[in-house]
Amino acid sequence: MKILIIEDELKTGNYLKQGLSEAGFTVDLARTGPDGLHLALTGEEPYDLIVLDVMLPGINGWKVLEMLRLAGQQVSVIFLTANDQIDDRVKGLELGADDYLIKPFAFSELLARIRSSLRRTNQVSEVTLLRVADLELDLLSRQVTRQGQRIKLTAKEFSLLALFMRRQGEVLSSALIASLIWDMNFDSDTNVIAVAIRRLRSKVDDPYANKLIRTLRGMGYVLEAPERELQSS
Numbered sequence: 001m002k003i004l005i006i007e008d009e010l011k012t013g014n015y016l017k018q019g020l021s022e023a024g025f026t027v028d029l030a031r032t033g034p035d036g037l038h039l040a041l042t043g044e045e046p047y048d049l050i051v052l053d054v055m056l057p058g059i060n061g062w063k064v065l066e067m068l069r070l071a072g073q074q075v076s077v078i079f080l081t082a083n084d085q086i087d088d089r090v091k092g093l094e095l096g097a098d099d100y101l102i103k104p105f106a107f108s109e110l111l112a113r114i115r116s117s118l119r120r121t122n123q124v125s126e127v128t129l130l131r132v133a134d135l136e137l138d139l140l141s142r143q144v145t146r147q148g149q150r151i152k153l154t155a156k157e158f159s160l161l162a163l164f165m166r167r168q169g170e171v172l173s174s175a176l177i178a179s180l181i182w183d184m185n186f187d188s189d190t191n192v193i194a195v196a197i198r199r200l201r202s203k204v205d206d207p208y209a210n211k212l213i214r215t216l217r218g219m220g221y222v223l224e225a226p227e228r229e230l231q232s233s
């Protein structure tokens, strides 16, 4: 089981990493919101769970979780909050966190929460298969197929396609895509996005008659099933 800890406080981060490693987990540690998001979105193998501090440099924990969900990541998240305000807890759970712990907490308590969260995720069957027309993306096995044929994507291309499929029919601007998938701000240089989308299209659309990804000049990109042609009688 792979766990990502996103915690800027040096001592806490190291202590959690050591403790969870000793408990048998494979653990990565990130010190800032952007670093954590980057690891979560680009890792070879998805994480089973993320321990996420709320107050983080760069991008805070709430935003990290929001971006993960928008990018199609269904990973379990346990928030670490220094704040015992009920609003914060509600906000975390509304954003799709599985659980939260208020600092300071005992390590054994965190371990118990992690184990119970992992048990829950493995039992509950969630929507893990996204489908648009004949294109399918499996969030669990991270496999993409079109007309039943397997399509090999890089980690970035997979995240990009998952974002498009989650928000099918919605026009996504280059700036939004940049912030969600590259966690960066490409103010003027949207070429990176254009190139990535061209590569994605070459795999997902070019070999097929029906094109799913469309460019709306000056607005962005949209993925949707082509409209059925009206039968004229």
Ligand code: CA
Pocket: 007, 008, 009, 053, 054, 055, 056
């Ligand atoms: Ca912090």
